[in-house]
Amino acid sequence: MADEGGEFVDVLLEWYAENGRHDLPWRDPSASPFEIFVAELMLQQTSAEQVRGVYGEFVEQYPTAGTLLAAPEEDVAKAIEPLGLRKRTAYFRRASAQLLARHDGRVPDSRSELLNLHGVGEYTAASVLAHAYGRDASAVDTNVERVLARVFGSESAEPESSEMWDLSDRLAPAGRCDDFLHALIDFGAAVCTARDPNCESCPFEATCEY
DNA sequence: AATCCGGGGCC
DNA sequence: GGCCCAGGATT
Missing domain, CATH: 1.10.340.30 (Hypothetical protein; domain 2)
Structure with missing residues (x-):
């Protein structure tokens, strides 16, 4: 699980470097x-x-x-x-x-x-x-919550928000929380959208629980 | 815990 | 016409 999480972060940050909204x-x-x-x-x-x-x-x-x-x-x-x-x-x-x-x-x-x-x-x-x-403070909005719940699956049908905050805390790489959060948000806005997600261009399609 | 806020974009 | 958007205040 921790290993899979580490790989998730690496792939996510790589996706962000290429596809993130760096001009905001x-x-x-x-x-x-x-x-x-x-x-x-x-x-x-x-x-x-x-x-x-x-x-x-x-x-x-x-x-x-x-x-x-x-x-x-x-x-x-x-x-x-x-x-x-x-x-x-x-x-x-x-x-x-x-x-x-x-x-x-x-x-x-x-x-x-x-x-x-x-x-x-x-x-x-x-x-x-x-x-x-530049603090290591994970911030989970509905966007991030949806992405994490889909990729890592949620035990309960209605995932507790606190579970996603804990998960985000565990995943966030020390010193790069800033990029990590932006990456999650951009990924949620561009690929893992609320409706009609763009799964065919998702780098996590193979292992995603969704 | 549920309700409300709000214009704009996209079905 | 309904749903959603980098949530939070109010009741």
């Missing part, structure tokens, strides 16, 4: 923790291509918590209107206020402090740690 702006190494934080809030229940359409102008106008909070609320709302979920305007404003009040306007690098920000749950907190600070 919030994955650029120059992206600041706040810019990555902004991307994580935008990506909640929202496709990456949708976010790409508004992200660049948004972080250019609001590169910090201070600039975002100083902007008129209606301007922020209009900037993210194409993303849906209008309550995200409140997420941005309240979280920015909390960043300024508690963390001198900076994005914290601890799980507990991230969780106390409005709009940040277990997934977003772990994702920020992995992508903004």
